[in-house]
Amino acid sequence: MCGIAGYFKLKGKATPDRELITRMVNAIKHRGPDEFGAYFDNVCSLGQARLSIIDLSTGSQPLCNEDGTIWISFNGEIYNYIELRPELEKLGHVFKTQSDTEVIVHAYEQWGRDCVKRFNGQFAFAIYNKSEQSLFLVRDRMGIRPAFYTIQNGRFYFASEMKSIFCDPSIPRRLDMRALDETFSWWTSAPPRTPFENINELEAGTWIEVKNGEITKGRYWQMDFPESFDYSRPIEDYAAELKELLTDAVRLRLRADVPVGAYLSGGLDSAVITALIRQVDKTRLETFSVTFDDDAFDESEFQKQMAEHLGTSHHTVSCDYKSIAESFPKVIWHTERPIIRTAPTPLYLLSGLVRENDFKVVLTGEGSDEILGGYDIYKETVIRAFWAKNPDSEIRPKLLKKLYPTLPVSGARAKFYLEQFYKSGLEKTGEYYFSHIPRFNTTSKIKDFLTSEARNAVAENDTIMAFGNDLPEKFDSWHHLPRAQFLESKSLLAGYLLSSQGDRVSAANSIEGRFPFLDHRVVEFASTIPPGYKIWGLNEKYVLKKAMLSDLPKEITARVKQPYMAPDSNSFVQKDSPEYITELLSEVELKKSGLFNPVAVSKLYKKCSRFADSHLSFKDNMSFVGILSTQLLHQQFIESFPMPENLPKTAFSVWHDESQ
Amino acid sequence: MEKQKISEKVAQFIAEQFVFDEELSISNDDSLLESGTIDSTGILELVLFLEENFSMSVEDDELVPDNLDSINKIADFVARKNAA
Incomplete structure (x- = not known):
């Protein structure tokens, strides 16, 4: 984990604003407290707050190529840098460090913007191409590492967090009502929109290039699904291949020059990752969990069981009402968005625990639910689509009882309401948002509290369509489960789980999360697994359970999924x-x-x-x-935005000034 | 898909989803309802599985024991629907 920040002049040259860059770095120093760096010339300024994980001694940033014509500021990891380096050396590139950062520089020299297609990793980086006078900003495929930008004052500003951009006091800070409207429907706003007017989020899997005063954007990756699936191939085959890929994804994510730990939630996904870590690396492993005082949320029994099963050295942080309420303002300072659940807060406390134990890197099970069909929203979609096939069926809606066995559906009245709730929009199977109608409707109730002015401001907003622009051409021909998965990955995963509940609350304590399920090879393979194997009847993530059956205690694989929640x-x-x-x-x-x-x-x-x-x-x-x-x-x-102080030049271990 | 393969796949689904007692084994002619293997919501989950895995559609009036009450009956039913 690191923080990146900087600006690029759209046209002409000017003396760099060195103090601005020091503030921009200061604003995100939690992301990388180990080392600060800055580069200046009369066009571009790059800033860096580094969390040293790979190549501790020579990996300082910003960093350049052989002749100083290409400069980079990089946040994240390129896990396959070890494999890419000899390929680039054969092509004549000369390396001066052991870092993955330098691999990006040479890969960019060699392959241009397409270099990102060769990277297996989680990243956001900015490359200043001095000879071309261009700036290239790009983000990883799933949106694990953040990147924000704005074009104002004749400059293109960018940073890992929006607070860094606000370090230029001339940039107006206003809430964007349309973004709030989207957040109170989808849990997040659709990129490039952010909660702040004129501040943009670079969407996952896309890049932006600024050159000669012009802006070019492009997409290099997105989730894709086949139009039909191969049910003749047995589920055991898929399970075996999934396990092989996941194991390799774990192996790559253990690459670090510092110790790597793991989160254990008590659920299946983190158990899978931790078990695979033990298979790849038999040395000591430390695991970390949140426990709750409130029994309704606590999973410590399963966490303990898993830690014992794998023989890890286990650490816990206990979370109660008070600790959630006390940390909540800090959490919002880091999420930089409204959130409608407190669930990111315990994860903020958890990353604090990891930090106290001198760890910088943890592997987690994030992403499994999205790619393998773990969420109730998928099962609901499956049931609603099953029902929509025959909407007049008296019998089909009864399957809801299987999904919510504890809900009081025995009384005729309760049953009626439950059915009405899920029946809403049943005729809309063809709409891109079909899967998300129940969530959209529930969440939108927040808007009852808006003032009439606030409501009027968004009256024209077609919020349900927020994530419907720019869908893949084949989207309409996909099965309803892939459609739901695609939409969930774009909205909840990138816009909430990986950001507000992921990067932002771990970076707050200088911790880097790594997510083997989101290795793009795993994601791409998972897309080919038939929907009926992912949700086997109504048994979620079945192919994963099948893959890991012999590696996990039965209590974990047989457990009914408990969604991660905290007291609200x-x-x-x-x-x-x-x-x-x-x-x-x-x-x-x-x-x-x-x-x-x-x-x-x-x-x-x-x-x-x-x-x-x-x-x-x-x-x-x-x-x-x-x-x-x-x-x-x-x-x-x-x-009252707390403007960070200017950092002195002496605080920077890289201070490269080429301005004249 | 031939009947043999269909019944194998259905048997696997039923064994993995509904038979929790490992001592128990269900033969292809056992009544699923009478043996207590599948209840009425279980039948719906089974139909969901059939629709997904064998790309077919089941009507309300086809949800009868003659079509669904044993592995053999299910396999016949699926084969019949697929042929239609």
Whole structure:
């Protein structure tokens, strides 16, 4: 993990703003506290906050090619750099370090923008091509590492986090209502839109190039699926190939010059990854977990079981209402977006635990649910599509009972409501968003709390279409499960799980997460596995369970999937809850942002307080957390943005100034 | 797909999804309902599996024991539907 930042003049030359770059680096120093670097000339300035993981001694950045015509600032890992290096050496490139960063520089020299297609990794990097006078910014395939940009003041600014861009005080900081509207429907906004007006997110799998004052964009990768699947090949074959690929993905992700740990959630995916680490590397392994005081969320029994099964040295951090409420403002400072669940907060505490134990890198099971069909939203889609085949069927909706055995569907009335909920949009099987209608409808309830001004501002917004632009040509011919997977990866995975609940809360504590399930070879292979093997009847991720059956305790593979969640509104309405909550939800503060109706919010706050020890509906919880996080975002980024100080030149281990 | 292959695949699904007692084995002619192997929601999950794996569509009025109550009956049913 590292942080990158910088700017590029669209036209002409000017003395570089050195102090700006030092602030931009300072703003993201949590991402890479080990070393700072900066490059300046009269066109481009690059900044770097480095977390040293590979080539600790000579991998400092920004870094250049043999003749100093190509400079790079890089965040992430290129896992196959060891394989790429000899290929590039054969082609005549001379290396001066052992780093993966330098492999990118030479690969770019050799293959141009197409170099990214050869990289197996998680990355965001900016390359300044001095002889061409161009800047190339690119992001990894799935959106693991972040990149934001804006074009203002005749400059192209970019950074790993938006707060770094705001270090130029001339850049206006305003919330984008359309982004909030999308977030209160999809859990995130569709890139390039971000919660801030005119600040853009570079979409996963795409690049942007600035040259001669012109902007060019392109896509080099996206998820793809076949139009039909091979059911004649037995599931055992797919399982064996999946395991082989995953093992290799784990092997590559253990490449580091510092020790690598692993997260154990108690669920299947992290268990799979940890078990595979043990097979690849038999030496000592340290694992890390969050435990909850609230039994409804706690999975420590399964975490312990897995740690014992694999003989790892296990560490836990306990999470209660108080720790969630106290860390929440910090978490929003890092997510830079409203969130509608508190779930990123315990992961922020977890990365803190990893840091305390002097680790910088952890492997996790993230991504498995998306590529192998783990989520309930997929099973719901399967059932709803099954039902939609024969919408008048009396019998088909009964399958919902299998998905939610604990829901009170025995009473005729409860059953009616449940069926109505999932029946909503049943006629829309042809629409790209079919799979996501139930989530969209539930989440959109937050918008009941918006002021009429805020609502009017987005009245014209066709929010349901937010992720429907730029779909692959073949999208309509795909089976409903791949369609749901594609959409989920674009929205929830990239826009929430890998960012607010991933990169941002681990980078906050200078921790790098690595995700073997998101190795693009694994993703591409998983796309060819028949939907009926991923969800076998209604048994989710079945092909993965099959692949790992002999490696995991039966309790783990047979376990009914528990979605990862943390206490939501309950965390904020206890007797000893921090004061900022009441303050931010007061009429005065709500009027400052002008986004939420103070009367409605006050009622909701009272209701949540009354239910402080029990469980509220999804709707109330999401609304409460969504409102509070938006208020925090407004307070920290719009009202009073804490401008970082300039760092002295002496704080930088690379300070390369070519400006005249 | 030939009947033999269909019944193997269906038997595998039923064994892995519904038979939790490893001592138990289901023969191809055993009644799935009578033996308590599959309940009414289980039948729907089975139909979902058939529709996905054998690219077919099952009507409400086909959800009868004659079509679905044993591995052999299921295999006949699938083969019949595929031939149609």
